[in-house]
Amino acid sequence: MKLLLKIFLLVVSLALLIPFQVDAANDVTIHYFKEETCPNCRQASIFLNELLVNYDNVNLIIYDIRESSENENLFLELVSVFDRDLASIPYMIIGGKDLQGLYEIESQIEDVIEYYQDKQGYTDVVERVINKQVVLPEDLLQIDFSENKTITLPIIGEIEIASFSLLLGAILIGAIDGFNPCAMWILIFLITMLINLKDRKRVWILGFTFIFTSGLIYYIIMMSWLQLVMKLALISAFQIAIGVLALIFAFFSLRHFWQQIRKDTGCEVTDAKSKRKLMEKIKQVIHKNNLWLAIVGIAGVAITVNIIELACSAGLPVIYTSMLAYHNLTALQSAMYILIYVLFFLIDDLIIFSIAIISFRVTGISNKYAKYSSLLGGLIMLFIGIAMIFFPHILF
Amino acid sequence: MKIIRISALWCMSCLVMRSRLDSTLKKLEISHIEDLDFDEDSDKIKKYNPGSILPIIIIFINDKEVMRFNGEVSKKQLEKALKEVRDEVIA
Numbered sequence: 001m002k003l004l005l006k007i008f009l010l011v012v013s014l015a016l017l018i019p020f021q022v023d024a025a026n027d028v029t030i031h032y033f034k035e036e037t038c039p040n041c042r043q044a045s046i047f048l049n050e051l052l053v054n055y056d057n058v059n060l061i062i063y064d065i066r067e068s069s070e071n072e073n074l075f076l077e078l079v080s081v082f083d084r085d086l087a088s089i090p091y092m093i094i095g096g097k098d099l100q101g102l103y104e105i106e107s108q109i110e111d112v113i114e115y116y117q118d119k120q121g122y123t124d125v126v127e128r129v130i131n132k133q134v135v136l137p138e139d140l141l142q143i144d145f146s147e148n149k150t151i152t153l154p155i156i157g158e159i160e161i162a163s164f165s166l167l168l169g170a171i172l173i174g175a176i177d178g179f180n181p182c183a184m185w186i187l188i189f190l191i192t193m194l195i196n197l198k199d200r201k202r203v204w205i206l207g208f209t210f211i212f213t214s215g216l217i218y219y220i221i222m223m224s225w226l227q228l229v230m231k232l233a234l235i236s237a238f239q240i241a242i243g244v245l246a247l248i249f250a251f252f253s254l255r256h257f258w259q260q261i262r263k264d265t266g267c268e269v270t271d272a273k274s275k276r277k278l279m280e281k282i283k284q285v286i287h288k289n290n291l292w293l294a295i296v297g298i299a300g301v302a303i304t305v306n307i308i309e310l311a312c313s314a315g316l317p318v319i320y321t322s323m324l325a326y327h328n329l330t331a332l333q334s335a336m337y338i339l340i341y342v343l344f345f346l347i348d349d350l351i352i353f354s355i356a357i358i359s360f361r362v363t364g365i366s367n368k369y370a371k372y373s374s375l376l377g378g379l380i381m382l383f384i385g386i387a388m389i390f391f392p393h394i395l396f
Numbered sequence: 397m398k399i400i401r402i403s404a405l406w407c408m409s410c411l412v413m414r415s416r417l418d419s420t421l422k423k424l425e426i427s428h429i430e431d432l433d434f435d436e437d438s439d440k441i442k443k444y445n446p447g448s449i450l451p452i453i454i455i456f457i458n459d460k461e462v463m464r465f466n467g468e469v470s471k472k473q474l475e476k477a478l479k480e481v482r483d484e485v486i487a
Binding site for chain 1: 404405406407408409410411412415434435446448449450451466467468
């Protein structure tokens with residue numbers, strides 16, 4: 001008995017000497033690049049402070065990119081390492097994963113922290129860059145933590161929720177923009193004149209040329225504006241300026257609606273002299289014997305009309321492209337959204353044109369829809385303007 | 397009864413109203429309508445004081461203007477008004 005007790009005590013003592021390997025959560029370091037006057041950075045900081053209360057093993061290193069050129073250079077080098085199209089803040093890196101923009105940070109950072117908490121001996125890419133060490137492709141984390149944040153739409157399939165709002169914006173805002181009658185009258189006149197020629201081939205070719213060129217010009221203008229906004233997006237005051245611009249456009253749109261509802265619905269006779277000049281030009285062009293000359297002439301008319309009439313609807317495309325710039329999209333993604341916008345912008349033109357081709361007569365759409373498009377457009381811009389200034393996290 | 401319709405080739409509301417008015421006139425068996433173009437017939441339309449909203453539909457009885465519509469009007473409203481005028485003429 002005594003021998004058994006001694007053996008038992010010996011075994012217990014030896015067991016106590018064996019170190020137990022407990023898998024404790026790793027310490028995780030967040031490298032956070034920001035700038036004092038950046039409103040999204042302020043939102044991100046508030047979000048982070050609230051989040052980190054729940055974690056006692058997360059270290060936060062903050063780099064103000066305006067405070068020193070070293071911080072700025074480090075930031076730019078990391079943007080290049082992670083192959084981002086846009087050097088925008090707020091920007092956070094944990095291990096080999098970067099998160100750019102308020103939306104990405106708010107929606108993914110918890111998942112990234114928890115991933116690295118469980119990962120033994122991970123590579124901290126920021127430290128590698130600071131120490132001038134080579135960053136290998138395998139050091140960058142390829143996991144997409146936004147994978148779960150999708151919805152499934154009929155026909156289109158799975159789509160990220162953030163992308164969905166941009167898609168909906170492209171469709172809705174593009175369609176509302178398209179109901180603006182400013183350039184519509186030219187298409188109606190053109191199709192009427194072409195149908196009077198009784199030449200179905202000319203109706204098809206010249207009508208299509210006009211619509212295609214109108215869409216192309218709109219697309220080019222929106223892409224150019226997008227490039228400009230992307231360069232200016234880093235300036236925090238620019239976001240406020242866009243918000244103010246949206247409010248100004250909202251005011252003019254809603255005022256226009258208010259003025260229009262008190263009048264009869266119809267075609268307002270404005271600028272009759274320049275309208276007649278343009279109509280004469282169209283008559284000359286469509287009567288050209290050489291079809292190619294007529295095509296070039298109609299394309300020229302479309303370019304002229306759409307540039308002149310851009311002021312009529314400048315607000316909506318400007319505001320939409322500004323929203324795109326703040327979403328940190330790739331060049332291809334931005335181009336796709338603008339293309340969708342333009343397609344829906346042209347939808348009423350395409351309907352009128354299709355009916356003209358099929359029935360060989362011109363059908364109009366009531367101008368009351370144009371009035372309500374001013375109201376809807378104004379309300380959308382009012383919402384976007386207020387959100388951009390006071391609640392940007394709703395939009396990005 | 398005489399009806400004057402002032403419209404323009406570039407005016408969408410004119411297209412909308414054309415089909416409404418034509419079908420109403422056919423239904424009420426009214427055939428006397430004169431079409432004037434705002435741009436081509438600017439001299440002729442001056443005497444009718446056209447205003448700034450198109451289309452304009454003016455109804456005359458014995459060369460006296462009895463009714464005028466500016467812009468888009470619903471088919472129901474158009475039919476009711478034209479029927480009243482037609483019945484007045486018949487009476």
